[in-house]
Structures are given as structure tokens and as C-alpha cells.
Amino acid sequence: MNKIVSKEHFSEKVVKLVVEAPLIAKARRAGHFVIVRSGEHGERIPLTIADSDTVAGTITLVVQAVGVSTQKICALEPGDYLTDVVGPLGQATHIEKVGTVVCCGGGVGVAPLLPIIKAMKQAGNKVISVLAGRSKDLIIMEDQVRENSDEVIIMTDDGSYGTKGLVTNGLEEVINREQVDLVVTIGPAIMMKFVALLTKKYDIKTVCSLNTVMVDGTGMCGACRITIDGVTKFVCIDGPEFDAHKVNFDEMLMRLKAYK
Amino acid sequence: MENNNTRDANWREDLRKSKSAKDRTSTPRVKMPELDGKYRVEHRLEEVNQGLTAEMALIEATRCLDCPDPQCVTGCPVNINIPGFIKNIERGEFLEAAKVLKETSALPAVCGRVCPQEKQCESRCIHLKMKKEAVAIGYLERFAADNERISGNIALPEVAPSNGIKIAVVGSGPAGLSFAGDMAKRGYSITVFEALHEIGGVLKYGIPEFRLPNAVVDVEIDGLRKIGVEFIKDCIIGKTLSYDDLHDMGFKGIFVASGAGLPRFMNIPGENLNGIMSSNEYLTRVNLMGAGCDGCDTPVLKGHNVAIIGGGNTAMDSVRTARRMGAERAIIVYRRSEEEMPARLEEVKHAKEEGIEFMTLHNPIEYIGDENGRVKAMRVQRMELGEPDESGRRSPIAIEGAIIEIPVDMVIVSVGVSPNPLVPKSIAGLDVSRRNTIVVNEDTMQSSISDLYAGGDIVRGGATVILAMGDGRRAAQHMHEALSK
Numbered sequence: 249m250n251k252i253v254s255k256e257h258f259s260e261k262v263v264k265l266v267v268e269a270p271l272i273a274k275a276r277r278a279g280h281f282v283i284v285r286s287g288e289h290g291e292r293i294p295l296t297i298a299d300s301d302t303v304a305g306t307i308t309l310v311v312q313a314v315g316v317s318t319q320k321i322c323a324l325e326p327g328d329y330l331t332d333v334v335g336p337l338g339q340a341t342h343i344e345k346v347g348t349v350v351c352c353g354g355g356v357g358v359a360p361l362l363p364i365i366k367a368m369k370q371a372g373n374k375v376i377s378v379l380a381g382r383s384k385d386l387i388i389m390e391d392q393v394r395e396n397s398d399e400v401i402i403m404t405d406d407g408s409y410g411t412k413g414l415v416t417n418g419l420e421e422v423i424n425r426e427q428v429d430l431v432v433t434i435g436p437a438i439m440m441k442f443v444a445l446l447t448k449k450y451d452i453k454t455v456c457s458l459n460t461v462m463v464d465g466t467g468m469c470g471a472c473r474i475t476i477d478g479v480t481k482f483v484c485i486d487g488p489e490f491d492a493h494k495v496n497f498d499e500m501l502m503r504l505k506a507y508k
Numbered sequence: 509m510e511n512n513n514t515r516d517a518n519w520r521e522d523l524r525k526s527k528s529a530k531d532r533t534s535t536p537r538v539k540m541p542e543l544d545g546k547y548r549v550e551h552r553l554e555e556v557n558q559g560l561t562a563e564m565a566l567i568e569a570t571r572c573l574d575c576p577d578p579q580c581v582t583g584c585p586v587n588i589n590i591p592g593f594i595k596n597i598e599r600g601e602f603l604e605a606a607k608v609l610k611e612t613s614a615l616p617a618v619c620g621r622v623c624p625q626e627k628q629c630e631s632r633c634i635h636l637k638m639k640k641e642a643v644a645i646g647y648l649e650r651f652a653a654d655n656e657r658i659s660g661n662i663a664l665p666e667v668a669p670s671n672g673i674k675i676a677v678v679g680s681g682p683a684g685l686s687f688a689g690d691m692a693k694r695g696y697s698i699t700v701f702e703a704l705h706e707i708g709g710v711l712k713y714g715i716p717e718f719r720l721p722n723a724v725v726d727v728e729i730d731g732l733r734k735i736g737v738e739f740i741k742d743c744i745i746g747k748t749l750s751y752d753d754l755h756d757m758g759f760k761g762i763f764v765a766s767g768a769g770l771p772r773f774m775n776i777p778g779e780n781l782n783g784i785m786s787s788n789e790y791l792t793r794v795n796l797m798g799a800g801c802d803g804c805d806t807p808v809l810k811g812h813n814v815a816i817i818g819g820g821n822t823a824m825d826s827v828r829t830a831r832r833m834g835a836e837r838a839i840i841v842y843r844r845s846e847e848e849m850p851a852r853l854e855e856v857k858h859a860k861e862e863g864i865e866f867m868t869l870h871n872p873i874e875y876i877g878d879e880n881g882r883v884k885a886m887r888v889q890r891m892e893l894g895e896p897d898e899s900g901r902r903s904p905i906a907i908e909g910a911i912i913e914i915p916v917d918m919v920i921v922s923v924g925v926s927p928n929p930l931v932p933k934s935i936a937g938l939d940v941s942r943r944n945t946i947v948v949n950e951d952t953m954q955s956s957i958s959d960l961y962a963g964g965d966i967v968r969g970g971a972t973v974i975l976a977m978g979d980g981r982r983a984a985q986h987m988h989e990a991l992s993k
Contacts, residue, residue, distance in 0.1 A: 271748050271749060292806070333742065334703065463793060470770075485930060502781075
């Protein structure tokens with residue numbers, strides 16, 4: 249049982265929860281995720297860790313209410329408990345100084361991107377963050393991203409904030425302007441697919457973080473399997489981050505619909 | 509009542525004399541009462557084997573000749589005093605029989621259900637030499653354990669005074685539980701760390717309710733709690749806590765029993781289509797997560813034509829679960845013949861009674877999907893048997909051109925598991941084999957790190973509940989000896 253310490257609404261359906269999990273707070277690195285379960289009959293779902301506080305013993309999760317389980321979790325209030333939180337899981341992000349890193353986040357993908365932005369900045373990289381969403385209220389965690397980035401570009405589908413256009417428009421503008429050494433992208437699978445297609449054209453190394461269906465999250469079930477460069481891999485233990493140019497996104501998009 | 513359970517105890521001598529060997533051997537072996545095949549397909553959670561009645565157990569117990577040199581005991585990986593418990597049943601001391609079981613086994617009600625007795629204790633029974641059926645040791649074991657549980661008079665094993673030494677166990681499956689029980693009895697302070705949200709490992713997520721009810725497992729786990737074993741769930745050693753963290757917390761010994769986690773796939777075209785999954789995923793959704801029950805959030809796919817690839821016990825558990833979940837046609841697809849199937853005969857028999865089809869000497873080579881990415885058919889290669897391979901079984905060879913296509917809307921791949929590298933990889937200096945198993949001294953179960961022992965599937969790669977328990981027991985004995993020096 250893990251107590252919810254605080255809650256903040258980013259938008260109607262997107263909630264930030266700070267959750268007591270002292271061991272995970274201490275052990276986690278950028279890129280790690282947890283498996284969360286709400287209720288004795290709850291489902292196990294993966295959520296990427298957005299932040300942690302080792303002193304307070306808490307981790308931060310950003311959840312978008314899209315299905316039964318995420319709706320349940322978003323309805324929890326401070327003082328309530330998550331039934332189970334286990335982790336940190338997956339491979340941590342490989343952080344090194346490469347030069348200029350563009351971090352592309354879409355929707356709630358910005359939450360798991362934030363620790364990578366921070367770590368990349370701390371490693372001495374020039375970090376340019378491109379945040380995208382359908383409209384202004386779906387752009388989240390902008391202030392924290394700004395604190396840790398050299399430049400922030402905001403893109404909205406409807407032009408209600410920043411520049412009207414897709415994340416790829418913002419990214420391409422940077423690529424045309426200056427040398428980019430690495431792109432990191434987290435967001436909806438379809439967005440990551442198009443980011444990968446764009447950077448492939450420019451031959452820029454790109455890392456994506458995948459959020460697939462999982463049950464145990466420790467390699468036991470194989471529900472999260474995807475094809476990387478023609479070989480089946482498990483997102484939970486081999487990932488969640490992969491070379492975006494090697495991911496079969498069409499298969500991933502198809503597999504995401506398995507239970508819909 | 510005389511509590512001496514050795515063979516020369518007066519009561520055992522009297523009992524032996526009470527009935528002639530001829531009478532004992534001419535009694536036919538008891539038949540396990542079981543639910544009707546049609547009924548049980550409709551009642552997913554009801555246990556198929558109903559257990560012996562006291563009358564049946566009393567008669568079956570008389571079949572045991574109480575041999576001077578009982579070979580059955582040597583066939584048991586945890587060396588249960590088999591004649592000792594059976595003769596207690598024969599004299600009507602059912603609770604004492606359960607006590608004898610618990611001297612060496614942490615999970616008698618589990619073993620009585622899922623052990624392959626026909627390959628172990630029962631395979632050495634003297635009756636077989638006389639062309640008679642073996643004493644039903646497994647049924648009797650289950651009877652004694654169930655009788656004790658139902659009676660409410662659950663005896664706790666004798667526990668040595670606490671020695672204050674902290675020992676960590678990684679994984680709460682059969683190996684971990686067996687080790688924990690044996691070490692707690694020796695006075696150690698035991699903490700078991702479990703990655704999942706339930707204690708029991710494969711006993712909970714893998715073996716279905718109709719073969720091993722969770723309530724039975726929980727009672728055995730409660731027994732361990734009562735002798736002081738502490739369980740911590742949602743905690744992954746190597747992730748949540750490191751091996752070094754365990755040392756900092758004061759643990760003086762570590763037993764790794766993290767199981768064989770990774771499901772194997774065949775790497776054939778179309779295997780990542782929707783509707784195709786590992787037996788681990790399917791069974792975990794249904795058994796551990798309760799998918800298919802009212803009020804449970806975890807979804808599970810349902811198929812009308814379901815194929816299960818493989819011929820082991822897990823394949824049988826999967827196919828029988830699929831049938832219970834509503835599959836009209838549920839097929840075992842196995843590349844060798846029925847004779848080579850690793851599944852227990854009882855599982856095969858039960859599967860057939862439940863209307864499972866057996867498509868032996870066939871092997872899938874490709875899956876075909878519909879426009880939504882869901883599997884709709886599989887291409888299957890017919891096989892024939894060639895020369896025996898390294899496993900001693902005749903190896904399957906493809907018959908050229910003999911390929912058929914069959915419609916399926918769900919496929920469960922049950923072709924084995926590999927050890928989960930998550931724990932071994934997190935410990936620097938730990939000797940790991942090419943197959944990712946932890947390398948141990950086979951006698952002592954000690955790894956290349958002196959305070960770390962390992963057992964069960966993380967060492968064996970994929971074996972049985974009872975072999976895992978045997979490992980736990982041996983590791984406990986040798987860790988205790990090492991710590992006593």
C-alpha cells in the first residue's frame with residue numbers, strides 16, 4: 249500500500265500524483281517505470297516515473313485517464329492509497345554528453361521525458377525541448393521543462409499556444425537551424441513513429457521510450473513484446489527505451505489495440 | 509498414542525502383522541474421485557480431483573507393505589518418510605500422518621496435488637515389481653494434508669530458539685517457501701521478498717485453481733508465517749533493493765529462487781499478432797489477476813478456436829483453462845507424438861475428458877492475421893519421428909510439403925521458459941551460465957558468491973515444484989552448516 253501525498257490536475261484528464269515509495273525513490277534513475285495496481289481486483293499497469301524525492305521518500309507519477317484503471321487512479325485523492333507500486337523497472341536511460349539533444353514530448357509523454365531532460369542537461373548537453381499537445385491545456389509541466397532546458401519550443405495542433413503544428417514541425421525547424429546530435433522522444437506511439445521517420449531522413453540518432461501493454465513488468469508474460477530490427481524484444485526488461493529507427497511502430501500500434 | 513514413527517516402533521510392527529502381504533498386494537489401487545468432464549468445463553474454479561474419503565484412504569494405506577528398505581523415499585526429492593505417514597493413516601492417526609509429512613515438506617497439500625509421483629516416489633514402489641499398480645502415495649499425501657487443514661488442528665513444526673541471524677529469500681515460489689520453512693525451523697530470522705503482489709510464485713500465477721486451489725496454497729503460507737517467516741511483496745531484489753542493500757540491512761545469507769521468468773517464443777512469422785500470447789501471460793491474467801471474474805479489471809482475450817503450442821503441464825493447464833473460458837475448439841499442437849509428451853498422464857487424461865483435441869506430430873510454421881491484426885489462421889507442418897535426440901526422445905522431422913492451414917482466433921505458446929536474468933544480472937561477480945541460470949555447486953546449492961545460494965528454476969531452467977522444493981531444502985541444510993562453522 250502506497251499513500252498518495254499530493255495531487256494536482258494538469259487538465260481535466262491528466263493528473264500528477266506524488267506517492268510514498270521510499271525504496272523506489274532511492275533506487276530509480278531517469279527512464280525507469282513502475283507497475284501500479286489500484287484495488288484488490290485492479291489491473292497491473294506500467295507508469296513511467298516523472299520525478300522523485302529521496303528525502304521525502306516519494307515518486308511522482310503523471311496519469312492520463314483513458315481506461316478503467318487510469319480512471320480509477322486519477323480519481324484517488326491525497327490520503328488514499330495505491331494498492332501496489334513495484335519498481336523501479338526497465339533499463340535506465342543512457343545519459344552522456346553528446347552535444348545538442350532535442351527532447352520531443354507529446355501529451356503526458358512530457359512527464360517521463362522530464363527526468364531525461366534534467367539528466368541530459370546535468371551531463372553538460374545543450375538541451376532543446378519540443379513540447380506538443382492538441383491544445384494549450386494539454387501542454388504540461390512547461391515550467392519544469394523550461395528550468396532544465398536551454399530552449400523550449402511549444403507546438404499545438406490548434407495553435408492555441410506556441411506555434412501551430414506538430415512536434416515534427418518544431419523538431420525539423422531545429423534540425424534545419426543547427427547541428428543535432430541526439431533526439432529523445434516520448435509520447436503517443438504514432439507521434440514517435442513520425443519523429444523517427446523524420447530523424448531517419450536526417451540520420452540523427454533517436455531514442456524513444458515505449459509504453460506497451462504489460463502484466464507483470466518483469467519479463468514474465470511477454471505481453472509487451474515488440475519487434476526491434478526484426479527481433480522480438482520485451483519492452484519491460486530490454487526497454488522501455490530503444491533506437492527509434494529500429495522499432496516496428498506499425499506492429500506496436502496494432503498490438504496496442506489488442507484489448508480495445 | 510505412540511509418537512515414535514520409526515519402522516521398529518511397536519505399533520508399526522503390530523500393524524504389519526495385522527494383514528498379510530498377499531492381502532495387501534491383492535487390493536486394487538484406489539481411484540481418485542473426480543468431477544465429470546462436461547461439468548468441470550462449465551465450472552472453471554472447481555477442483556477436478558476431489559480427494560480421497562477417509563474410508564478410501566484407510567484401504568489404500570493398507571496396500572503399503574512398509575518395506576524394510578523403502579525405495580519410494582529415495583524417489584522423493586525432499587525424502588518424505590513415506591511409509592511413516594502412510595502407516596499413520598492405516599492406524600487412523602491422520603493428524604500424526606500430516607506431522608510426519610511436515611517434518612520434511614513445507615507444502616504437503618501442494619505436493620499431493622501437483623507432484624509427478626508416477627515419475628518419483630510411486631515409480632519405485634515395490635508393487636510395480638510384482639506387476640501391480642503402485643501405492644497411491646500422492647493421493648494419500650493430499651488426504652493427510654487436506655484432513656489436517658479441514659480439521660482446523662494444524663500442527664506447527666518444532667522451531668529451534670531464535671539465533672538472531674537474518675536470512676533473505678528472493679522469490680516466494682516452491683523453492684523459496686521450502687527453504688524458508690527449513691531455515692525458520694532451525695531458528696533463523698527469515699524474510700521472503702516477492703516481486704508480485706501475491707505470495708506463492710508459480711503456485712499462484714501459473715497453476716490453475718481447478719488443479720491447485722489458491723486457498724490451499726494460502727494455508728501453507730500461513731503456516732510459514734506462524735513460525736515467524738516474514739513476507740514482503742512488491743519488492744524486486746536487483747531493482748527495488750540491491751544485493752548490497754540486503755547486506756546493509758544485516759542479512760547474512762541470501763537464497764535466490766526467482767524462478768524461470770521469460771517465456772520462450774518460436775520466432776516464426778506472425779507470432780506477434782494479437783491473439784497470440786505466452787502461456788505465462790494467459791495463465792497470469794486468469795489465475796493471478798482474476799481476468800474473467802466479475803469485478804476484475806484485467807482483461808483477457810477469448811477465442812472460439814484456440815491452439816496451444818506445446819505438450820508440457822503448462823500447455824495442459826493453458827488448454828484446459830481456454831476450454832473453461834469458453835473455447836469451442838481447444839487444440840494441443842505438439843511436434844512429437846503423445847508418447848514423448850512431457851505432461852503428466854493424468855493431465856493428458858483430464859484434458860481429453862474435457863474435449864481437448866490433440867494434434868500431435870504437428871508444428872506451427874506461420875500465423876496469418878486479419879485486417880485488424882488478430883490471428884485468424886495458422887500454417888502447420890506435419891512431422892514424423894526420427895532418431896532420439898540429446899533428451900532421449902525421438903526427434904521430430906518435418907515431412908516435406910505436408911503443410912495444412914487451420915483456422916484459429918487465439919494461440920497460446922507454451923514451449924518452455926528461460927531463467928529471468930533480472931536478478932542474476934544485478935549481482936556483480938555472480939557466475940551465470942550461457943542459458944542465464946545461476947551456476948551452483950549441485951550438492952550444496954552454493955553459488956560463486958559464498959553467502960549466496962540458489963535453487964529452483966533459476967538454477968534448473970524449468971523443472972517441477974518438487975525439484976524446486978528439494979533444492980530449497982538442500983540449500984537450507986548447507987547454508988545452515990556453513991553458518992554454524
